Amino acid sequence: GLEVHMLDRVFDNYVMTPMQKVVLDMLRPAADRDRYGVVEARELLDQIYLWLDQRLEGRHWIAGAGFTLADCAAAPSLFYADWAHEIPAGYGRLRAYRARLLSHPSIVRVVEEARPFRHYFPLGAPARD
Numbered sequence: 001g002l003e004v005h006m007l008d009r010v011f012d013n014y015v016m017t018p019m020q021k022v023v024l025d026m027l028r029p030a031a032d033r034d035r036y037g038v039v040e041a042r043e044l045l046d047q048i049y050l051w052l053d054q055r056l057e058g059r060h061w062i063a064g065a066g067f068t069l070a071d072c073a074a075a076p077s078l079f080y081a082d083w084a085h086e087i088p089a090g091y092g093r094l095r096a097y098r099a100r101l102l103s104h105p106s107i108v109r110v111v112e113e114a115r116p117f118r119h120y121f122p123l124g125a126p127a128r129d
Contacts, residue, residue, distance in 0.1 A: 007070035
């Protein structure tokens with residue numbers, strides 16, 4: 001419904017977009033990097049991480065009890081955002097949610113099939129996932 005659609009947009013606009021700003025900045029020549037823009041993107045990620053952590057209180061999946069399109073949007077967003085700007089340890093609900101996403105069978109398959117290509121990630125892929 002409406003909540004699922006809104007959350008899909010939240011992940012695309014408020015998680016994926018600032019994450020991409022951090023990542024794409026690393027592809028620029030050093031002289032052309034946007035330090036201010038990256039700081040701003042990291043601040044946006046901190047804000048949305050807090051909002052998501054609070055929203056997850058009492059929820060297994062982001063829109064409630066069932067796995068929805070919103071969770072499908074959350075998976076790649078949070079997967080890469082945590083690599084680009086780690087979710088702070090104090091956001092236990094969000095970190096647990098990300099772990100649940102990464103253990104969902106369809107997402108496990110995608111992550112495993114993409115594993116050989118991790119070396120292309122501009123910031124370096126952490127060994128934790």
